[in-house]
Amino acid sequence: DTGVSQDPRHKITKRGQNVTFRCDPISEHNRLYWYRQTLGQGPEFLTYFQNEAQLEKSRLLSDRFSAERPKGSFSTLEIQRTEQGDSAMYLCAALESILYGYTFGSGTRLTVV
Amino acid sequence: AQTVTQSQPEMSVQEAETVTLSCTYDTSESDYYLFWYKQPPSRQMILVIRQEAYKQQNATENRFSVNFQKAAKSFSLKISDSQLGDAAMYFCAYRSGTGNQFYFGTGTSLTVIP
Numbered sequence: 001d002t003g004v005s006q007d008p009r010h011k012i013t014k015r016g017q018n019v020t021f022r023c024d025p026i027s028e029h030n031r032l033y034w035y036r037q038t039l040g041q042g043p044e045f046l047t048y049f050q051n052e053a054q055l056e057k058s059r060l061l062s063d064r065f066s067a068e069r070p071k072g073s074f075s076t077l078e079i080q081r082t083e084q085g086d087s088a089m090y091l092c093a094a095l096e097s098i099l100y101g102y103t104f105g106s107g108t109r110l111t112v113v
Numbered sequence: 114a115q116t117v118t119q120s121q122p123e124m125s126v127q128e129a130e131t132v133t134l135s136c137t138y139d140t141s142e143s144d145y146y147l148f149w150y151k152q153p154p155s156r157q158m159i160l161v162i163r164q165e166a167y168k169q170q171n172a173t174e175n176r177f178s179v180n181f182q183k184a185a186k187s188f189s190l191k192i193s194d195s196q197l198g199d200a201a202m203y204f205c206a207y208r209s210g211t212g213n214q215f216y217f218g219t220g221t222s223l224t225v226i227p
Contacts, residue, residue, distance in 0.1 A: 004157075031213075033214070040122075040219065040220075041220075042204050042206075042217030042218050042219050042220050043158075043204070043215075044217070045215070045216075048214065055213070056213055056214070058214075091158070101146070101148050101150075101160050101163060101206070101208070101215070102215065104157045104158040105157060106156065107157065
């Protein structure tokens with residue numbers, strides 16, 4: 001089983017609604033990342049946490065997006081006032097090591113209708 | 114920002130044959146890492162193989178090997194004795210030795226024909 005759990009697996013929401021996704025690394029990982037993957041594209045970086053501190057945010061992360069990692073364990077990604085362009089797979093990843101790269105979660109597939 | 118290019122959106126291979134997936138990248142850095150990730154349909158991405166830029170020797174993991182050409186900024190993946198379970202989307206990824214994020218290519222969809 002993957003070392004990163006994401007919930008929910010799928011989410012369908014109406015445009016304008018708020019949604020929240022959760023990411024749980026099974027074992028302790030200092031660094032946790034959120035990526036977005038649209039159809040036919042590779043994952044694109046959104047933001048990353050070192051423990052509970054959000055250290056970097058992509059320009060893709062508009063002010064409708066907010067991410068937290070309150071205790072340095074699980075993380076949440078909230079999208080407010082969803083738009084159809086937000087439809088994508090949202091991937092969470094924990095960094096195993098610089099050498100070995102990420103462990104990815106299964107992702108949350110968001111569909112905005 | 115670094116860019117990673119995968120010029121083959123789709124590839125197919127006969128079962129038990131060998132296939133090579135291409136990847137090129139653009140960077141001015143000397144210290145970096147390169148990865149190939151596999152994403153089966155509706156399943157999570159998993160690491161296939163990695164290469165440190167400072168190593169001249171090409172990485173190998175069982176049936177998977179890379180051809181790392183640092184001067185040409187090329188990092189291709191060779192899959193030998195292809196199996197049905199190899200069918201997936203394959204992503205090439207770059208990480209700076211000092212940076213915090215990975216840069217991914219657009220992926221190559223591999224079909225394995227029985």
